[in-house]
Structure formats: structure tokens, C-alpha cells
Amino acid sequence: MTDLAAALLYALAWGVARLPWPLLRALADGMAWLWVALDAREARVTRRNLELIRADLDANARESLVREILRTTARQTFETLRLWTRPAHRNLADIAQVHGEELFDAALQSGSGLIVAAPHMGNWELLNQWLAHKTPLAILYRPPESAVGEAFLRRVRANAGGDVEQVRAEAAGVRTLLKRLQKGGVVGILPDQQPKAGEGEFAPFFGKQALTMTLLGRLAHRSGARVLLAWCQRLPGAGPPRFALHIAPAPDGIADADPQRAVHALNAGVEAVARRDFTQYQWTYKRYTLRPPDSGEENPYLDLY
Numbered sequence: 001m002t003d004l005a006a007a008l009l010y011a012l013a014w015g016v017a018r019l020p021w022p023l024l025r026a027l028a029d030g031m032a033w034l035w036v037a038l039d040a041r042e043a044r045v046t047r048r049n050l051e052l053i054r055a056d057l058d059a060n061a062r063e064s065l066v067r068e069i070l071r072t073t074a075r076q077t078f079e080t081l082r083l084w085t086r087p088a089h090r091n092l093a094d095i096a097q098v099h100g101e102e103l104f105d106a107a108l109q110s111g112s113g114l115i116v117a118a119p120h121m122g123n124w125e126l127l128n129q130w131l132a133h134k135t136p137l138a139i140l141y142r143p144p145e146s147a148v149g150e151a152f153l154r155r156v157r158a159n160a161g162g163d164v165e166q167v168r169a170e171a172a173g174v175r176t177l178l179k180r181l182q183k184g185g186v187v188g189i190l191p192d193q194q195p196k197a198g199e200g201e202f203a204p205f206f207g208k209q210a211l212t213m214t215l216l217g218r219l220a221h222r223s224g225a226r227v228l229l230a231w232c233q234r235l236p237g238a239g240p241p242r243f244a245l246h247i248a249p250a251p252d253g254i255a256d257a258d259p260q261r262a263v264h265a266l267n268a269g270v271e272a273v274a275r276r277d278f279t280q281y282q283w284t285y286k287r288y289t290l291r292p293p294d295s296g297e298e299n300p301y302l303d304l305y
Contacts, residue, residue, distance in 0.1 A: 006151035017081040021240040028074035035070050042070060042284045044304045049283045052300060053206040072279045079241050080125050088129045088161030096235060100247030103228060108135055113181035113225030117191040117216060117250060119270045120282035121231040130245055132162030137186040138177055142169045142193060181223035191216050192270045194287060202292045203263040206271055211290045217262030220255035227254050229269050233277060
């Protein structure tokens with residue numbers, strides 16, 4: 001039943017994704033408007049995140065930014081349906097610019113292993129497909145609570161083309177990643193998801209302490225792998241989505257044996273990427289749920305549940 005339900009979800013996604021892009025964009029903008037009008041979860045979380053990190057803005061400016069972020073988020077949802085249900089070669093044609101590819105190629109040729117840290121910026125699903133086109137890789141993912149949701153994600157991400165191993169974020173999966181890196185392979189990690197309590201360290205992110213994964217730094221330190229940041233940033237324009245793909249060096253210290261130094265470097269790198277286009281970052285995510293011990297702070301999203 002799980003596979004059947006996932007297949008039905010895929011069929012629905014395929015049908016929606018075949019609508020003309022101007023209609024999909026209008027649907028996305030309408031969905032964003034509804035999120036605001038109904039004070040939906042997406043609007044509430046985005047607004048709270050801006051209250052936490054953008055004290056420089058007055059209430060009107062923050063609300064305007066909320067609406068722009070939600071429009072971007074909704075459009076990305078429909079973009080992703082297209083990416084998941086089209087052949088990879090058609091999706092790669094949407095990448096109009098590639099910056100820093102020489103850094104990626106040099107890391108591959110070094111044979112020392114490569115960790116691609118891909119923040120939730122722009123469209124990371126298209127980045128996965130570009131990586132799969134360049135080299136075999138393993139992608140670390142946190143499985144959804146729903147078995148159907150996981151089956152659906154595994155199905156659509158198998159559409160990336162190339163040799164892609166999808167690895168669950170658990171102990172056995174971490175061992176798989178380490179072995180791949182020690183053999184000179186490539187691993188992709190979304191580095192800005194909040195880990196479970198006890199699996200990270202606190203470090204500043206946009207000026208507020210955020211529990212941050214130590215896994216990436218530990219893998220890099222133990223394997224000797226290089227670390228690069230990568231993201232697919234949507235280009236301006238009224239037509240179908242076009243993207244600029246960026247590869248950039250990770251900050252110094254990201255592979256440090258000291259986990260505090262490593263997570264500070266990781267968050268600094270992710271923040272620098274997000275600041276390139278603030279509205280394309282994933283602000284609908286509850287990034288600051290867990291608070292530092294003995295800080296006296298409560299979960300800032302408690303009143304949103």
C-alpha cells in the first residue's frame with residue numbers, strides 16, 4: 001500500500017507539474033496570499049523568525065518581507081514538482097550560469113573525498129541533479145515521519161539521474177558516508193537542519209544561538225575530505241525559472257577537531273549564502289526550537305502550535 005500511495009502522489013505531482021508555468025506561478029502566488037490571509041503555519045513561522053533575527057525592521061517592513069518570502073517559497077514548491085517529474089537533462093537546461101565549477105572539479109580530482117554542504121537556499125533539488133550529473137554521490141536525508149512520504153521522496157529523487165545513494169540520517173548511514181569519503185567519494189549534506197538534542201552544538205546564526213549539526217565537521221575531520229558550499233539561486237525574470245548554480249569554499253575551521261569552532265564556521269558559511277538573497281532561504285522552518293541549556297529561554301514557537 002505504501003508504494004501504491006507513493007505512486008499515486010507521483011502521478012498527482014506529474015499532472016500538476018505539466019500545467020503552463022504562468023499558471024503555476026499564479027497558483028503559487030495565490031497560495032502565498034492564502035497563507036497570509038489565513039495566518040497559516042508558514043506565515044506564522046516566517047513572521048516569528050523575522051521577529052527573532054530582524055529587529056532592524058519595523059512591523060510593516062517585516063510584514064512586507066514575510067509576503068515576499070512566502071511568494072518565493074510557494075513558487076519553489078511548484079518548481080520542485082517540475083524538477084521531480086521531468087527528465088534530469090531538461091532540468092539541467094534550467095541552469096543558466098555555473099560559478100565555481102573549477103573548485104568542484106579540483107576537489108574531485110584531488111581524490112581526498114568531498115563534502116558538499118548545501119543550505120536550504122534557492123532550489124537544492126536542482127543542485128542534487130547537477131551533482132548527480134557530475135559524479136556518483138551519496139545524499140544524507142532525514143526521513144519524513146510518514147512512510148508514504150519517504151517512499152515518495154525516494155522515488156522522485158531517484159529521477160535525478162546518475163549514481164545517487166540516498167542515506168538515512170542514522171548511525172548506519174553515518175558509517176556509510178564516512179567509508180565513501182575515505183575512498184575519495186562525494187557526499188551531499190543539508191547542513192542547516194536542527195539536529196536532535198545531544199547531536200549538535202549551539203552557535204550564532206543571524207545573531208541568535210541555533211543548535212547546529214556537528215556531523216559535517218566530524219566527517220570532514222575524520223576523513224580528511226574537502227568541504228564546499230553549493231546552492232542553486234533563482235534568477236530574476238517573469239518567464240520559466242532559471243538558476244545560477246554556485247560553488248564556494250567553506251569557511252576556515254569547518255573541519256576543526258573542536259566542534260564549537262566547526263559549527264561556528266558552518267553557520268557563518270550558511271549565513272553568508274542566505275544573505276545573498278534573503279527571500280530565497282527557507283524561513284518557514286523552525287530553526288530555533290531548541291534553546292541553550294541554562295539560558296532561561298523557551299521555545300520561541302510555542303505559541304504558534
